[in-house]
């Protein structure tokens with residue numbers, strides 16, 4: 096029998112309320128030990144109960160209790176939520192009592208793992224839940240939410256059904272070819288079916304680069320000569336003093352990163368060492384890093400007073416008008432002039448990079464890898480003239496899809512074959 100596990104599922108203490116989650120076959124029995132003789136609330140009803148130390152009968156807290164009976168719970172098991180007062184002492188005392196009553200602290204991700212093992216969610220949804228919790232921007236939240244809702248799982252299930260049917264057709268071709276009554280000359284149809292499936296997988300895979308941009312954030316590097324005001328601009332856009340700013344040329348050495356929310360789209364803004372010839376080995380290393388990061392960035396903001404820079408800083412000193420003119424954006428990191436124009440321009444650029452609409456389907460490197468593998472086998476099967484080898488490739492494709500969702504089930508292939516053909520003669 097599985098252990099009954101518990102964990103603090105809400106955030107850092109102290110807080111107004113803390114939620115302790117309990118899951119496993121003994122959840123309700125353990126809860127009863129903490130609430131004494133009081134009647135437990137019916138499933139899915141929130142009720143206030145006294146939580147007591149079982150041995151002394153001493154009151155620990157008055158908490159809201161919610162019971163979820165399996166399989167109608169996140170994990171699929173009997174589960175309990177204890178919404179107690181969010182102090183360090185209350186949470187510690189409740190957890191101590193849960194341990195005394197026979198539960199154990201959950202390991203990282205164990206609730207989600209149980210949800211997967213009980214078949215409540217597949218692997219792609221488990222991945223999405225992790226992303227949903229990490230989401231910092233609307234774009235990230237929407238992508239994670241769509242995936243957590245089972246978008247890729249549904250597609251993968253649908254593709255797997257198609258594959259199983261195609262395999263059944265091929266097997267029938269093989270087994271009954273000489274009997275002349277089943278699917279004679281079906282290879283053309285099967286070939287077209289494989290081609291259509293390959294196209295569907297290919298178009299899902301095409302969404303992966305945008306998903307990656309949404310998850311990691313667009314990278315924007317600020318570069319330019321020393322003292323241009325790069326660090327000042329980073330601080331102004333981040334609205335906090337992240338980077339050291341001094342009148343000394345060559346202040347910044349390491350690459351600094353801050354996360355920005357550009358109209359709901361995530362970005363990582365990089366501050367870099369000022370570019371110039373230098374004898375100083377430390378500064379030279381900083382400049383080498385600056386060049387390397389700028390080369391990989393999605394966008395480079397070239398800052399400075401010079402003629403080749405796209406953003407002109409320190410207009411408070413020159414008296415130039417803020418905003419776009421003469422093909423350049425004029426700003427003052429010191430006074431903030433021109434920064435709304437810069438932010439609007441960045442948001443428009445981000446919207447171009449991460450278009451609105453349906454969130455991407457393929458959201459992790461693991462998913463992209465397995466779908467590329469699936470596609471590879473489909474292409475192999477499509478090109479194969481030998482039915483036995485084609486069936487082998489389709490089996491490999493189905494296996495890769497099974498690994499995508501985390502459920503591999505070769506029995507279903509047999510089931511589909513027997514259910515579709517009248518073998519009884």
Ligand SMILES: Nc1nc2c(ncn2[C@@H]2O[C@H](COP(=O)(O)OP(=O)(O)OP(=O)(O)O)[C@@H](O)[C@H]2O)c(=O)[nH]1
Pocket residue numbers: 320321322323324325326327328339340341342343344345346347348367368369370408409410411412426427428429430
């Ligand atoms: N007047 C004025 N001074 C500015 C402005 N932006 C930055 N400065 C000043 O210019 C100097 C250099 O600013 P930093 O932000 O450190 O410049 P940097 O490009 O990061 O310099 P390095 O890290 O050395 O490459 C500091 O004294 C800032 O206060 C501005 O818009 N107006």
Ligand SMILES: [Mg+2]
Pocket residue numbers: 325326327338339346347366367368369
């Ligand atoms: Mg700097």
